[in-house]
Amino acid sequence: MGKKIFSGVQPTGNLHLGNYLGAIKNFVDLNNDNDNECIFCVVDLHAITVKQDPKILKNNIRETVATFIASGIDPKKGIIFNQSSVAAHAEGAWILSCVARMGWLNRMTQFKEKAGKDKEKASIGLYSYPVLMAADILLYDATHVPVGDDQKQHLELCRDIAQKFNNDFKVDNFLRVPEPLIQNEFSRIMSLKDGSKKMSKSELSDLSRINLTDDRDQIINKIKKAKTDPLPMPQDVKELNHRLEAKNLLVIYSSLTNSTIENSIKTFMGKNFSEFKERLAAELADKIEPISKEIKKLLEDKKYLDEILLDGVEKANLIANKKIERIKEIVGF
Ligand code: AMP
Ligand code: TRP
Numbered sequence: 001m002g003k004k005i006f007s008g009v010q011p012t013g014n015l016h017l018g019n020y021l022g023a024i025k026n027f028v029d030l031n032n033d034n035d036n037e038c039i040f041c042v043v044d045l046h047a048i049t050v051k052q053d054p055k056i057l058k059n060n061i062r063e064t065v066a067t068f069i070a071s072g073i074d075p076k077k078g079i080i081f082n083q084s085s086v087a088a089h090a091e092g093a094w095i096l097s098c099v100a101r102m103g104w105l106n107r108m109t110q111f112k113e114k115a116g117k118d119k120e121k122a123s124i125g126l127y128s129y130p131v132l133m134a135a136d137i138l139l140y141d142a143t144h145v146p147v148g149d150d151q152k153q154h155l156e157l158c159r160d161i162a163q164k165f166n167n168d169f170k171v172d173n174f175l176r177v178p179e180p181l182i183q184n185e186f187s188r189i190m191s192l193k194d195g196s197k198k199m200s201k202s203e204l205s206d207l208s209r210i211n212l213t214d215d216r217d218q219i220i221n222k223i224k225k226a227k228t229d230p231l232p233m234p235q236d237v238k239e240l241n242h243r244l245e246a247k248n249l250l251v252i253y254s255s256l257t258n259s260t261i262e263n264s265i266k267t268f269m270g271k272n273f274s275e276f277k278e279r280l281a282a283e284l285a286d287k288i289e290p291i292s293k294e295i296k297k298l299l300e301d302k303k304y305l306d307e308i309l310l311d312g313v314e315k316a317n318l319i320a321n322k323k324i325e326r327i328k329e330i331v332g333f
Pocket of ligand 2: 006009010043046132136146147154
């Protein structure tokens with residue numbers, strides 16, 4: 001049976017290789033399978049949990065749509081829309097925030113990381129963010145949610161919220177409890193400058209990530225400058241536990257070439273990093289440069305991108321409004 005897929009990406013600019021290998025590449029495969037119904041959401045309500053420049057945000061929304069399409073998602077085969085244009089997300093998030101418990105949210109590690117030392121100054125939205133994410137998913141009865149490994153905890157929370165709602169209001173299976181789809185080995189791409197930190201849009205140094213808008217020269221240069229260690233390439237998987245930068249580059253290579261880590265290790269064991277880096281840079285440039293060019297081309301046609309969103313919003317509203325009406329009835333409004 002086909003799956004009902006829902007996932008979201010924040011329009012906060014600088015979409016990078018981690019987003020691509022951890023999430024978007026998987027969206028494309030799921031979207032290509034005609035048995036699946038796919039909904040991909042540009043989560044602009046999530047983006048404003050930290051300060052955004054309004055003018056830049058508007059462009060970043062379009063850039064996220066352009067990235068989906070340039071990566072291979074066919075808008076005719078699924079729904080691409082932005083969250084703030086479907087009011088049911090905000091309404092659903094409020095109702096679910098009365099179901100979710102403080103104790104559950106207090107455990108969320110992403111909030112702790114993003115809020116940093118001064119939690120008192122973090123927005124309330126940043127704290128309740130996973131409840132909005134639960135509303136996103138549950139409004140569409142999604143069966144599967146493809147995400148990177150950093151979102152696993154939020155999905156578990158979503159499952160808890162769905163189950164508690166169903167129990168509290170005695171509506172068995174009304175909110176569908178979704179399954180995460182996380183690509184085990186490749187679900188966390190790390191910074192090119194520090195193998196213990198995840199590749200991230202917010203990292204100051206641009207050399208720490210490959211942006212999906214980088215050109216061939218930038219990609220090759222970033223791989224040349226990527227951190228490694230003085231030893232030759234690893235001989236077996238066990239070595240990767242204490243050679244995080246080597247591990248990350250091998251993960252990236254394996255994911256790009258659809259091979260296993262073990263096979264990639266065999267191909268390069270004992271060789272110098274420089275030889276491996278040359279191969280990796282070529283693979284990356286071949287994969288990312290066409291996407292980068294296509295994003296830039298699509299961004300010149302704002303009208304086309306806006307039309308895709310409008311069409312998606314219309315379709316998403318139909319589904320989400322039905323569900324939120326039932327939710328309101330159930331809670332007694
Ligand atoms: P975000 O940009 O935070 O909205 O993330 C969009 C998607 O990319 C989510 O499914 C994340 O789990 C995934 N993602 C973000 N950063 C990484 C990374 N460094 N490695 C793997 N997946 C990532
Ligand atoms: N929180 C996700 C992230 O930061 C984005 C997101 C919002 C999402 N709503 C979602 C992902 C629903 C999957 C399903 O990456």
